[in-house]
Amino acid sequence: METFPFSSIPNLPLFFSMFLILYSIAYSIVFRNWSPKIRPEACSCFISLFHGTPAVFLATFAIFSDQNRGFSSPNTKAQNLVLDYSIAYFLTDLLHYLVFFPTDVLFIGHHLATLFVFITCRHVVFHGSYAILTLLILAEGTSFCQNVWTLASARRHDNQLAAKVYSNLSPYFYAFYSVVRGIFGPFVLYQMGVFYSSGVADNVIPRWLWISWMCVVITAIGVSILWISNLWVELFKEKKAKLEKEL
Numbered sequence: 001m002e003t004f005p006f007s008s009i010p011n012l013p014l015f016f017s018m019f020l021i022l023y024s025i026a027y028s029i030v031f032r033n034w035s036p037k038i039r040p041e042a043c044s045c046f047i048s049l050f051h052g053t054p055a056v057f058l059a060t061f062a063i064f065s066d067q068n069r070g071f072s073s074p075n076t077k078a079q080n081l082v083l084d085y086s087i088a089y090f091l092t093d094l095l096h097y098l099v100f101f102p103t104d105v106l107f108i109g110h111h112l113a114t115l116f117v118f119i120t121c122r123h124v125v126f127h128g129s130y131a132i133l134t135l136l137i138l139a140e141g142t143s144f145c146q147n148v149w150t151l152a153s154a155r156r157h158d159n160q161l162a163a164k165v166y167s168n169l170s171p172y173f174y175a176f177y178s179v180v181r182g183i184f185g186p187f188v189l190y191q192m193g194v195f196y197s198s199g200v201a202d203n204v205i206p207r208w209l210w211i212s213w214m215c216v217v218i219t220a221i222g223v224s225i226l227w228i229s230n231l232w233v234e235l236f237k238e239k240k241a242k243l244e245k246e247l
Contacts, residue, residue: 128205
């Protein structure tokens with residue numbers, strides 16, 4: 001396993017420890033005065049802020065620094081580092097759900113499926129990180145807005161600033177999320193499907209594995225589209241009710 005040039009500690013345990021520490025800081029210091037009902041969710045958003053945007057930049061650099069990049073190209077050291085970074089984050093957030101929300105089957109299942117994709121790409125076939133990191137960029141490209149929106153949503157009923165941020169941010173976040181998950185996501189997925197179904201990658205990525213990856217991504221995109229569609233419906237209902245009240 002690759003390591004940092006100035007450390008003998010493997011990347012994954014180091015990143016995992018970092019996210020655990022960040023979660024502990026969020027729980028014990030940053031959100032210590034928040035309601036126990038929303039405190040864990042806020043901590044989850046906190047570590048997501050330290051994963052999402054950095055992962056986008058790291059993955060972009062890792063992809064474009066590889067001159068031989070492609071859907072079946074071997075993973076580079078930089079790409080493996082990004083995969084380890086994301087694996088560490090999802091392991092930490094999975095623990096969060098198992099401890100605080102053990103009945104949230106949807107998110108637990110999402111994290112397990114995501115970890116399956118990352119771990120098999122990183123530690124089983126050692127190929128395909130270009131495809132996985134491209135999807136990661138799309139998935140995490142909206143994470144900063146989503147985390148700010150989620151935190152504002154959690155406090156909008158007892159904090160005027162949070163209510164204002166939630167109200168102003170919602171339509172822009174929904175539009176951004178809809179374009180990324182509803183247009184760019186399916187486009188990359190289609191390209192993956194065309195490439196892998198041709199059989200040119202079967203010698204490095206077994207057919208059962210890339211089909212599994214495709215199923216995970218299709219499900220994730222489908223759930224995302226359903227989620228944002230429901231939010232759009234709620235937003236229009238709120239706007240309509242507000243307009244009728246004013247009239």
